[in-house]
Amino acid sequence: MSNSGCTTALVIGAGIGGITAALDIANSGFPVVLVEREPSIGGHMAQLSETFPTLDCSQCIMTPRTVEVGHHENIRLHTHSEIESVRKQPSGNYTVRIRRRAAYVDWDKCTGCGVCQEKCPFKVESLFERGIGKRKVIYTLSPQAVPNKPVIDAEHCRYLQSKWDMEAGRAPSVDKQGNPATPKCGACAKLCPTGAIDWEQQDTVVEEEVGAIVMATGYDLLPMERLPEYGGGELRDVVDGLAFERLLAASGPTAGRVLRPSDGAEPRQVVFVQCSGSRDPERGVPYCSKICCLYVAKQAMLYKHRVPDGQAYVFYIDVRAGGKGYEEFVTRAQEESGVVYLRGKVSKIYAQDGKLMVKGADTLSHRAVEIPADLVVLATAFVPRASTTAVAGLFGVGVDDNGFLVPGDEEMAPVECGAEGVFLAGAALGPKDIPETVAQASGAAAKVLSLFQQRVNAQPPVAA
């Protein structure tokens, strides 16, 4: 088969885009190698409470797919892993080296019982919970994690640090929270019923030969540090959109109750600031982040469902609700849920007398307004994952000025690129919501399947 190219696909990124592409290809009978940097799959969609405009529970509509990926006979899943190098063969195939970071847990022995996570005595801030909740040092991203196998965060594991200190002949190190390294912990190893903790585990590298690649590396939100006028990440009750999703999510740190991070009180006034860093070429990014108008309407609506006598305000430049049922959804937030929309920018947010003062303009009434808020949600700009440029470079895929992947042709070849057999999907190309990402991922998968079918057809019939 080497002359006509192989028919195994590599999918990079296991958010909803990568999952969709992987399942479409795998369900057509072709093998898929799915690589994900995080310990478990699902991407940002796993962090969301409910989706717009249907208000479906995000976890509930995604879990069947993540579970299917986990059990699929045609999918080889590499989580906690990164692409290390890529070599293109004369045959057109790609030889890809995948580095799996040490998890210090033997996943073949681990049954996913969760005792280790229960008994681990150390907690650190969880990135998955956007800094609002904590997680153990041995952890899975969520209770629905696929695969449901934990990893140890070596940087914060006091036992591993102690072990490494002793091996290097160093004095015991102390972490940022002041916890000294200790050889006395190892609670996870002592209590694991299958002896799956492996302190000696090293990174491993596997090599895969693939005939097509789908890049679905996804997005991130602009760090709040980039917005000093809105507190720059210093004000605890100024949170970003994903953090507010975690506050709304039943699986989140507050079990779905909207409670502000500083003191756990239920906020009576919540202000949402759209275009926080978007459409701001001087201080943020020049483009529209596209998803915020809808998710802010959704979040304000859900806040009103949780706290009916609370008040939600939304500052907006204009409402861009292009999409089936989207305008109606925003209208619903305004008319049925009573969310107050103020047309104007917020110039400053500062703390005063236990409130967050949100200073802005209401350009419809021509007034400067100041709203004393209990919680502020910044709809921060949608940016590509920091690693996008590096990963794209490995495959010869270009990125634009904003760091998003560049397709072969924005209009006529939206999922293709210059490199043969490499296809692109999802938020790594630019701001996109879930339906668009899923559609584009299926498009990329169709391109892969078309290529694979041509390769199958080109093979000489096997002699009997």
Add this chain to the structure above:
Amino acid sequence: MTSAERIYSYFPGCTLATTAVDYDVSGRAVAAALGLELREVPDWNCCGAAFPLNAENVMNFIAPARALIAAQRSGHDLATLCAVCFHALKRSDSFLRTHPEAADRLNAFVTEGDFDGRVTVRHLLGILRDDLGWEVVSRHVAAPLQGLRAAPYYGCLLLRPEAEMELDNPEAPRVLHDLLQSLGAEPVGFARQAECCGSTLLVSAPGANQRLSAAVIESARAAGAMIVVTACPLCKFNLDRAQEGRPAAEQLPVAYFTQVMAAAFGLAEHAGPAFPLRAAA
């Protein structure tokens, strides 16, 4: 580099020559103490006071351009103290550099020489930070301002627009904070530290400037400040005026950063009426 080599052209500006002489005098004194030689631009005129918004009319740039051209001959950076002059000169310089056709037209009207864009307009705060460094400033402190909770008030013109002024981030400025720290004082950031005092509204919206200045004072007071420190004579004028009529004990003194430096350097005669500070509240 020896201190003798730190020579700057100096543009005092009208306000520092009239109602804010204490800013000028204290500025020259602390500069001399630090080994910075300020050579006053000969035959200077008003900077124009406002950055011309009508760029079509090149005549609007003649006032600032004359100062820039005069400084060109010296070959040194042009130092300023007044935030308004710094703003007008710096932005005019930036405009003329990026609009050569406007500079050409302007040059036809100015007889002293041609604008060639070779002078860098500086503010003394930037010179202290970038040319000397805070450690050097610290070394000249004779009477550290221990326990002085000072509110660094940046106002609007000193920092904005960031890309042209090139001094500090207007949303999270540090330069006055760092200066105060180097003097041994305790900088207390406050919500309105980089908001406008309202001075430009004096004519167009009478009363608004009083409200805005009062809000700045209240914001600094709420942060626990004992003194407000500014780099702008208009801000000082407005902040003082907003407190007129209040009992002395309720007034928050406002001082130029150069006066605070003078106090810390032991140059008491230039420290102004705020020093020695009344007993801490």
